[in-house]
C-alpha cells in the first residue's frame with residue numbers, strides 16, 4: 377500500500393509573507409515535501425473571508441473559525457454567530473480558542489474564561505471539534521473543557537508543551553495532542569520524553585507557521601513544508617520510521633475531522 381503523506385494540522389497560511397496573494401509557492405513546496413493536506417487556522421473573525429477563499433480555492437487546504445485567546449479584538453463572540461460562520465464544508469473546527477496566561481493578566485481572567493466557554497458552546501452548536509491553544513494554563517483549560525462537555529465535540533490541544541499529567545487529562549476527554557517544531561528545540565528534552573510515551577492514536581503534527589520554525593530552520597519564517605521536520609523528530613524520538621508517523625498522524629487527523637477534503641494525491645513522502 378502506498379504511504380500516506382503528512383498533514384500540517386495547524387498553520388496560519390494567510391500570515392506568511394506574500395501568502396494572501398501568492399500561497400502557491402508554499403503549497404507547492406509543501407507538496408514536494410509530502411504534505412497532503414493543511415489546515416489554516418483562524419485567530420480572529422476579520423480574516424475568516426480570507427481563510428475561506430483559500431480553502432475554497434485550494435482543495436488541499438481546510439480552515440476553522442475562532443478567536444485566539446491573545447487577540448485584542450474585544451467584540452463579543454456569540455456561539456450562534458460563530459456556529460453560523462462555521463456552517464461551511466471547508467470549515468472543519470471552531471478555534472483556535474483556549475487560555476493563554478502569558479498574554480493576559482489575572483484581572484482579565486474571568487472574561488478570558490467566558491470567551492473560551494462561548495467558543496466551546498459554538499462547537500456544540502456547529503457539531504464540529506475545537507482547536508485549543510493553552511499556554512501556562514493546563515489545569516484551567518482541562519477543567520473548562522470538562523465543564524463545557526467538550527468530550528462530546530472532541531478536539532485537539534495544539535502546540536502541546538505541557539507535562540504527562542496534563543496530557544492524560546486531555547486524553548481522558550478523548551482529545552488529540554498536536555506537536556509542533558518546539559519538539560525539535562535543543563532545550564525541549566521534557567517534551568520529547570512526553571512525546572515518546574504518548575499513545576500513537578492521539579498524535580497529530582503541525583507547524584503553527586509562521587511561528588516556531590523547527591531545527592534546522594530556526595530564526596526563519598516557518599512554513600507548512602517543515603511539518604516534515606517535526607514528523608522526522610517525532611519518529612526519531614519514538615524509534616519509528618517517518619512513514620509510520622505519517623500513517624498514524626494523518627489517520628488521526630481524519631479521525632478527528634472525518635469531513636476533511638481528501639489528501640492531495642500528488643504529495644508523496
Ligand SMILES: [Zn+2]
Nearest residue numbers: 472509534535
Ligand atoms: Zn496557538
Ligand SMILES: [Zn+2]
Nearest residue numbers: 386417472584
Ligand atoms: Zn496557531
